[in-house]
Amino acid sequence: MNPRVSFLCCCVSIAAAAAPPVESQAREFAAQYQRPAKGLAPDAPERVALGRQLFFDPRLSASGIVSCATCHNPALSWGDGLPRAVGHSMKTLGRRSPTVLNAGWGGPFMWDGRFETLEEQAMGPITSPAEMNMAAGDVLARLSAVEGYRQAFEKNFPGEGVTAKGLASAIAAFERTIVSPPAPFDRWVQGDAAALSDAAKRGFVVFNTKAACSKCHSGWRFTDDSFHDIGVKDADRGRGALKDFEGIEALDHAFKTPTLRDADRRAPFLHDGSEATLEAIVDFYDVGGRARRPSVSSDVQKLSLTAQEKKDLVAFLKTLSSPADAVVPALPR
């Protein structure tokens, strides 16, 4: 027998016998998803405490019934569980409320990234007629009338009074403390092989290889903080409608990649709430998105996943959720 042929045969049989176990296959991709060893630089605790109160206080709205937490509800993973947000006078807004989970690491903010920082973002919803409908001057006057707020602003911003800048800075400081606690996936990344099922491990491999979800949902927050048209079928032009990006085709219908942390607690999905479940999302990607137009990202392609691969992907996505925990503050009167 030709020695070369027998050598080949031998290799093939070894490969067939010892297909790498799913744990070691999955482990190859783990390092990229390691949570940062260090947290964000902490803001002063009294600033965070003021921000927490403001975030939960409906007096920031004209009607007195809408707070930031109405749409960014900790019980719903800092979203609202609705396909599109409902604002002042029960008016339905154009887009779904995104989570503010781990926002301290993110940015630019909003589905279209129109704000660079959390501080810049914070005054937006208060003064937006569709959301909280409060003139900036009115909200400051209303807060100044509350003894507890006057004192808290004085403590945090001595001699400045109750200002929009202080309000934004306190809210942003609080938002930076909204961090998802470790999920089963994190325990697995840390080395606990038993923290994930084999199905979830297979799904994680599909996520990083055949389905290439990791091209955009990258890093421990599972987002590249970037903007893509993935083929959602609606008329919203997303980032492409911003003046800065006129004429850039790739940004037409482009929206910010959402984090996948806690995703199974935030259905329905996408900027318009048009996909009801994680299974539906996987089907959406399997066919390469629903809209056919030149702006759709070349990183979204028909995947032709098997039924097993789809199930495994969903099993994996569910391991990114951690138990809810939030402390709701008492408000000054």
Next chain:
Amino acid sequence: MKTFVLAGLLASTLAFADEVVTQKDKAFAPGDITVKAGQRVTFVNDDTVAHNVFSKDAKFNLKIQPPGDKQSVSFDAPGTYEVRCAIHPKMTLKVKVVAP
């Protein structure tokens, strides 16, 4: 390979070698370059994802570059330009153009 010529491409500029900027792991490398007026910069996508290099200051848009693609631009007027990727906002490159 498409070439974007921002102003007249002078024969003398052909004397300079192209400056090469790669795009890898969603970052430009190097992130800061100095070129002579008229020199060309070649943007190479060495990544696994698509990029879209553009500059408002220098008024060009290379459009979608799939992995492996190369495109060149010449910077003709001295000054400092900000070049960005439209898709990935954290990708920024500073180009300083000096008189030849």
